[in-house]
Amino acid sequence: xxxxxxxFALILAFVLALAQASLPLIGAARxxxxxxxxxxxxxxxxxxxxLLAFAALMYGFVTSDFSVQVVAAxxxxxxxxxxxxxxxxxxxxxxxxxxxxxxxxxxxAVAGVGDNLPATLRxxxxxxxxxxATGFLSFMLATSNPFTRLIPAPLDGAGLNxxxxxxxxxxxxxxxxxxxxxxxxxxxxxxxxxxEGRVDPAWARWVRPWTLAAWCFLTxxxxxxxxxxxxxxxxxxxxxxxxxxxxxxxxxxxxTALLHSAIVVEKRDALKSWTVLLAILTFSLSLLGxxxxxxxVLSSVHAFATDPARGVFILGFLVLVIGGSLTxxxxxxPILKGGGIFAPISREAALVVNNWLLATACATxxxxxxxxxxxxxxxxxxxxxxxxxxxxxxxFTPLMVPLMMMMALGPLMSWKRGDLAGVLSRLxxxxxxxxxxxxxxxxxREEGPVLAVFGIGLGVWLIGGALTxxxxxxKLFRAPFATSFARAVGLPRASWGAMLAHGGxxxxxxxxxxxxxxxxxxxxxxxxxxxxxxxxxxYRFIRAExxxxxxxxxLRGQFEVSKNGAPVVSxxxxxxxxxxxxxxxxxxxxxxxxxxxxxxxxxxxxxxxxWSARLYFRPLQSWIWAGAxxxxxxxxxSLSDRRHRVGAPRRAATPIGGAPAPLAAE
Amino acid sequence: xxxxxxxxxxxxxxxxxxxxxxxxxLYAVRDTLVYFYSPTEVxxxxxxxxxxxxxxxxxxxxxxxxxxxxxxxxxxxxxLQTRIMVRYTGLLPDLFREGKGVVAExxxxxxGKFIASSVLAKxxxxxxxxxxxxxxxxxxxxxxxxxxxxxPPKEEE
Numbered sequence: 001x002x003x004x005x006x007x008f009a010l011i012l013a014f015v016l017a018l019a020q021a022s023l024p025l026i027g028a029a030r031x032x033x034x035x036x037x038x039x040x041x042x043x044x045x046x047x048x049x050x051l052l053a054f055a056a057l058m059y060g061f062v063t064s065d066f067s068v069q070v071v072a073a074x075x076x077x078x079x080x081x082x083x084x085x086x087x088x089x090x091x092x093x094x095x096x097x098x099x100x101x102x103x104x105x106x107x108x109a110v111a112g113v114g115d116n117l118p119a120t121l122r123x124x125x126x127x128x129x130x131x132x133a134t135g136f137l138s139f140m141l142a143t144s145n146p147f148t149r150l151i152p153a154p155l156d157g158a159g160l161n162x163x164x165x166x167x168x169x170x171x172x173x174x175x176x177x178x179x180x181x182x183x184x185x186x187x188x189x190x191x192x193x194x195x196e197g198r199v200d201p202a203w204a205r206w207v208r209p210w211t212l213a214a215w216c217f218l219t220x221x222x223x224x225x226x227x228x229x230x231x232x233x234x235x236x237x238x239x240x241x242x243x244x245x246x247x248x249x250x251x252x253x254x255x256t257a258l259l260h261s262a263i264v265v266e267k268r269d270a271l272k273s274w275t276v277l278l279a280i281l282t283f284s285l286s287l288l289g290x291x292x293x294x295x296x297v298l299s300s301v302h303a304f305a306t307d308p309a310r311g312v313f314i315l316g317f318l319v320l321v322i323g324g325s326l327t328x329x330x331x332x333x334p335i336l337k338g339g340g341i342f343a344p345i346s347r348e349a350a351l352v353v354n355n356w357l358l359a360t361a362c363a364t365x366x367x368x369x370x371x372x373x374x375x376x377x378x379x380x381x382x383x384x385x386x387x388x389x390x391x392x393x394x395x396f397t398p399l400m401v402p403l404m405m406m407m408a409l410g411p412l413m414s415w416k417r418g419d420l421a422g423v424l425s426r427l428x429x430x431x432x433x434x435x436x437x438x439x440x441x442x443x444x445r446e447e448g449p450v451l452a453v454f455g456i457g458l459g460v461w462l463i464g465g466a467l468t469x470x471x472x473x474x475k476l477f478r479a480p481f482a483t484s485f486a487r488a489v490g491l492p493r494a495s496w497g498a499m500l501a502h503g504g505x506x507x508x509x510x511x512x513x514x515x516x517x518x519x520x521x522x523x524x525x526x527x528x529x530x531x532x533x534x535x536x537x538x539y540r541f542i543r544a545e546x547x548x549x550x551x552x553x554x555l556r557g558q559f560e561v562s563k564n565g566a567p568v569v570s571x572x573x574x575x576x577x578x579x580x581x582x583x584x585x586x587x588x589x590x591x592x593x594x595x596x597x598x599x600x601x602x603x604x605x606x607x608x609x610x611w612s613a614r615l616y617f618r619p620l621q622s623w624i625w626a627g628a629x630x631x632x633x634x635x636x637x638s639l640s641d642r643r644h645r646v647g648a649p650r651r652a653a654t655p656i657g658g659a660p661a662p663l664a665a666e
Numbered sequence: 667x668x669x670x671x672x673x674x675x676x677x678x679x680x681x682x683x684x685x686x687x688x689x690x691x692l693y694a695v696r697d698t699l700v701y702f703y704s705p706t707e708v709x710x711x712x713x714x715x716x717x718x719x720x721x722x723x724x725x726x727x728x729x730x731x732x733x734x735x736x737x738x739x740x741x742x743x744x745x746l747q748t749r750i751m752v753r754y755t756g757l758l759p760d761l762f763r764e765g766k767g768v769v770a771e772x773x774x775x776x777x778g779k780f781i782a783s784s785v786l787a788k789x790x791x792x793x794x795x796x797x798x799x800x801x802x803x804x805x806x807x808x809x810x811x812x813x814x815x816x817x818p819p820k821e822e823e
Contacts, residue, residue, distance in 0.1 A: 344675050360687045384702035394694035523737045523756050603757050614757050
């Protein structure tokens with residue numbers, strides 16, 4: 001019964017979305033306030049009905065109602081509660097429901113806090129949001145209904161893939177979706193602005209917080225995903241340039257570019273049409289990403305064949321959204337006149353170059369991701385190719401190097417006309433630190449490789465640049481300390497956020513470089529009592545024994561790790577066997593330290609020759625995630641800035657409704 | 667600086683960047699594409715030993731031999747028409763099973779043995795890599811809808 005109510009709520013949400021997509025748009029065009037007013041209650045209603053639908057499906061998962069098809073296919077009565085809940089979004093239908101629910105949350109947020117938005121703009125934004133919702137809801141109802149019953153009901157479920165039974169992955173999809181769907185706000189604002197024919201600094205001030213929030217979620221979501229791959233897949237890899245990973249990385253790159261170009265619109269009233277285009281592209285890439293993951297179009301072209309209706313629907317929807325918004329852009333963009341002009345050496349110009357590099361890098365990733373599909377289609381299925389890490393190392397990385405070199409310069413540049421020599425002289429400290437670190441690393445690691453030494457220098461340059469930026473702003477060493485402290489306290493949170501985010505990138509670069517270049521790995525057979533030395537750490541194999549877990553059995557190994565005779569840690573990796581679905585997983589034991597990760601994996605016994613073991617030392621590994629978290633924290637701090645608070649900004653002189661309000665102090 | 671000049675600079679800058687990106691991509695695509703072949707295609711094509719590529723098929727039943735050092739493993743990959751011997755050094759992924767689909771990347775040595783640098787694990791036990799399914803189709807050993815060879819992939823993250 002509850003399941004049917006959920007199904008009914010989903011249908012009601014769809015009907016409301018239809019109304020919300022059409023009526024306010026007509027109202028805004030005709031200046032009909034009554035029609036425009038439909039948007040707000042419709043957005044709230046959609047949220048309520050989708051919450052009900054979500055709760056109903058959750059009820060199905062929690063009570064293990066196997067008469068519901070998705071529950072039977074993805075859950076099992078013996079599963080821990082956390083994974084029964086996470087099982088909801090661990091599958092195609094359920095994850096779509098989560099997607100539209102998040103979309104409705106964002107829609108309701110605009111409806112709720114967007115009081116200072118001009119009435120027509122808000123009506124149009126909500127209407128565009130509802131169009132996206134309509135597309136997704138009709139897709140769900142037509143081809144992927146989570147409430148489909150299974151008759152007769154099986155006695156027990158098929159179980160959730162054991163690899164996905166992991167706390168890191170339980171929360172990975174919601175974060176990723178909050179990011180993907182968050183970019184829909186930028187998209188809706190962009191399309192609404194195109195319809196209105198007006199993009200101004202106030203518009204950018206409305207769009208930035210949403211974009212920033214989405215960016216923070218996406219950053220965390222990607223970091224969680226790569227962290228999961230690192231410790232769950234058991235061989236120390238953390239990024240594979242897999243289509244599914246690229247699917248989340250492309251919107252991140254485009255979103256990062258959007259974040260920066262929106263600053264130029266806000267502060268300088270320039271780059272308007274480019275920013276609108278970026279907003280459209282970012283969300284289009286998010287959509288593409290959702291579908292790559294959810295439909296398997298790329299990892300397997302055959303996903304189309306297994307359910308042609310789904311594939312055709314997906315393609316149609318993508319064409320409609322991307323084609324429609326780009327057509328609108330082509331028609332309306334010429335009326336968006338640029339405002340402030342700037343010199344080739346200026347903060348604006350630096351941000352333009354940032355955008356070129358990020359957009360180009362994003363394009364190379366897109367090309368690499370879609371290339372196998374193109375080759376397959378062009379050759380008629382005879383040429384099967386894969387595009388792997390070497391491609392991205394040759395295309396993506398060279399584009400990142402100039403970007404990072406510039407990243408330290410940009411924030412120190414002044415608007416309109418910058419002084420390159422002055423900026424460089426202020427960066428002497430960062431440059432010196434960077435050169436020094438390269439020399440030290442070169443001395444410690446004579447064998448290089450040269451590129452890794454350079455990478456370390458680049459990372460230090462970024463961190464040094466962020467520190468210089470801070471020191472400049474608070475006049476450190478140039479004013480009395482008390483003055484500097486007062487300035488630091490009074491510094492806008494957005495500035496702190498930007499510095500943290502840029503410094504975080506530096507930390508990520510250091511982590512990537514060191515762990516890629518200097519990881520030491522040993523794969524050996526060990527008997528209890530055997531020792532192996534990896535990068536100066538002595539792994540002593542104590543024992544391995546079989547034992548039970550909540551819903552699996554596990555082989556547990558124990559390694560005592562010591563350095564120079566002093567004990568460091570005891571590592572206990574597991575090799576688990578799950579009965580439903582029957583599958584083995586590897587649980588690596590990882591001990592993260594500032595200097596690097598100790599990492600041990602135990603394999604099955606090889607007769608009487610002992611157990612196979614995989615032992616690593618991965619220098620600065622956890623810096624990758626620490627840096628990503630710092631970037632996200634920077635975003636959150638920036639978001640808490642008074643000027644960025646969602647819904648806070650006002651348009652200087654509002655042409656339609658609303659009283660003129662003073663601009664927030666710059 | 668006038669608006670026109672600024673636009674010119676922007677366009678030139680973007681062109682230079684796009685040009686270099688296209689160059690990078692073309693260069694990278696030429697050198698880094700990894701082709702996929704079925705064991706039968708490997709036998710027909712006489713691939714040079716320095717060429718990196720992927721093979722896929724089923725791990726032949728009873729062919730897995732673990733060497734005394736514990737980390738070298740030999741096995742045969744078959745599309746049920748041709749078999750190719752593979753050597754891999756390291757721990758095999760959890761999903762590696764005799765009779766199941768496998769994809770390996772590496773190159774041929776002078777004896778025609780495939781030296782795998784990586785053996786790919788897929789997330790799902792029933793998941794047959796599409797390339798393997800194709801390889802089996804090509805060798806005429808594929809029967810659509812026959813569960814012993816292939817179960818449709820489950821949704822996976």
